[in-house]
Amino acid sequence: MRHAMATQAQATRWSHAFTALGCRPFSTSSSPRSSGLTINADRLNETLHHTCQWGAAHRYGSDPTETGMARLALTDDDVRVRGWFADEVKSLGCSLKVDQMGNMFARRPGSGKIKAPMIAMGSHLDTQPRGGRYDGILGVMAAVEALRTLQENDYKTNFDVGIVNWTNEEGARFPKSMVSSGVWAGAIPIDQAWDLADVFHPAATIKSELQKHGYLGDVVCSSDATRGVALSAHFELHIEQGPILERAGKKIGVVSGAQAYKWLTFTVVGRDAHTGTTPLEARSDPLLAAAKMIASSHAIAKEHGALASTGIVKIPANSSTNTIASRTSFTLDIRHPEDSVVARVEKLCLDSFQHISKEDGKGVSVDWTLDTDSPAVKFDRGCIQAVEAAATNLVGRDGWLPITSGAGHDSVYTSSRCPTTMIFVPCRNGVSHHPEEYCSPEDCAIGTQALLDAVVYYDGVKGGAAA
Numbered sequence: 001m002r003h004a005m006a007t008q009a010q011a012t013r014w015s016h017a018f019t020a021l022g023c024r025p026f027s028t029s030s031s032p033r034s035s036g037l038t039i040n041a042d043r044l045n046e047t048l049h050h051t052c053q054w055g056a057a058h059r060y061g062s063d064p065t066e067t068g069m070a071r072l073a074l075t076d077d078d079v080r081v082r083g084w085f086a087d088e089v090k091s092l093g094c095s096l097k098v099d100q101m102g103n104m105f106a107r108r109p110g111s112g113k114i115k116a117p118m119i120a121m122g123s124h125l126d127t128q129p130r131g132g133r134y135d136g137i138l139g140v141m142a143a144v145e146a147l148r149t150l151q152e153n154d155y156k157t158n159f160d161v162g163i164v165n166w167t168n169e170e171g172a173r174f175p176k177s178m179v180s181s182g183v184w185a186g187a188i189p190i191d192q193a194w195d196l197a198d199v200f201h202p203a204a205t206i207k208s209e210l211q212k213h214g215y216l217g218d219v220v221c222s223s224d225a226t227r228g229v230a231l232s233a234h235f236e237l238h239i240e241q242g243p244i245l246e247r248a249g250k251k252i253g254v255v256s257g258a259q260a261y262k263w264l265t266f267t268v269v270g271r272d273a274h275t276g277t278t279p280l281e282a283r284s285d286p287l288l289a290a291a292k293m294i295a296s297s298h299a300i301a302k303e304h305g306a307l308a309s310t311g312i313v314k315i316p317a318n319s320s321t322n323t324i325a326s327r328t329s330f331t332l333d334i335r336h337p338e339d340s341v342v343a344r345v346e347k348l349c350l351d352s353f354q355h356i357s358k359e360d361g362k363g364v365s366v367d368w369t370l371d372t373d374s375p376a377v378k379f380d381r382g383c384i385q386a387v388e389a390a391a392t393n394l395v396g397r398d399g400w401l402p403i404t405s406g407a408g409h410d411s412v413y414t415s416s417r418c419p420t421t422m423i424f425v426p427c428r429n430g431v432s433h434h435p436e437e438y439c440s441p442e443d444c445a446i447g448t449q450a451l452l453d454a455v456v457y458y459d460g461v462k463g464g465a466a467a
């Protein structure tokens, strides 16, 4: 069924599905923002689950689709779905390039009037070891459905339009997330990426696995048009991976960017002492101080609408129940869409921690390092406008929400090299990186329609201006 063209019956059913969802049926009439193209929701759903046969794992229900996924990058299952993808895009009239990181670039020719790189729809086919059927996979399958829709309608875009499957986005097998879009964007040296070892079997590296499976392509992994594969724009559909859209009852998140974050490590030093013989005022207790610091960071973040989290706390391995610990270290991860708010929360935390270090007993000393400083990413205004237009046409102005990405995505790297944005769709209970990750067929379809419409809209605006 996966090669079947949309039938009239399917199109009608789809139109009814939209109406049932309270969405505007997509019209072929003269709306200036309408592509006049309708994706096939059933075909999208069938294809998504068809390709999840490669890597299906962690069954949680009786329906054939009620499993999670374990499709780690460059494993046999990943190679099988890559093979399917290559055959599929070729059958849709695309050329296919594979670069030195195994990134796959499928390109469907446009009208030929514009000499510019393709407009891409990109995401990833690899998953977490206990992942689900939608994170990344939906973005690629939606892009395939968008190209099928263009193809069966014989629709000529101004630009070439295509798909990117980015390698090892999850960083689950080779421990660096978004590593291949990072190399493409010039942010990560390729040798460093190639040398990343499999976390379970360190004898295998990204490079050895690319070689083994025939995915060490001959195209340079670069956004430079003369050596690698340049893109005119990058659009990525993704599940939200959080609860905001679902709670707000919205169908589409128009993503304005990715939030800023800073990671710090604090070391608090005191003195070991007997818990039974040392009065409270004579103590220098680093674990007590660290606990108060963590609580304080939470209060400060809350006050500023930011996030502050401690994921690691360490005390000496030889600590004991009846001894005050001699030192404690802990991490702090601060996040907010605005760089200035992250900086303000960091400053207030540092002030507060100094204060806390003097509060109890004889006090403690506190020291820190800044480990990561990742400024906020703002996506491209023109791409965002294309998504806003598509979303408004599809679900009305009240059906979508501007949103900031809380997680990293390949789009964060592409945005440094070409106009980029993302589209989010709700996922059940905000759950992801879990076998029960779920996005309803209706929401997958709405996201896919928005992706196609946004690309066609952007192609029309930019293509019209360039022609």
Ligand SMILES: [Zn+2]
Binding pocket: 124, 135, 136, 169, 238, 409
């Ligand atoms: Zn993802």
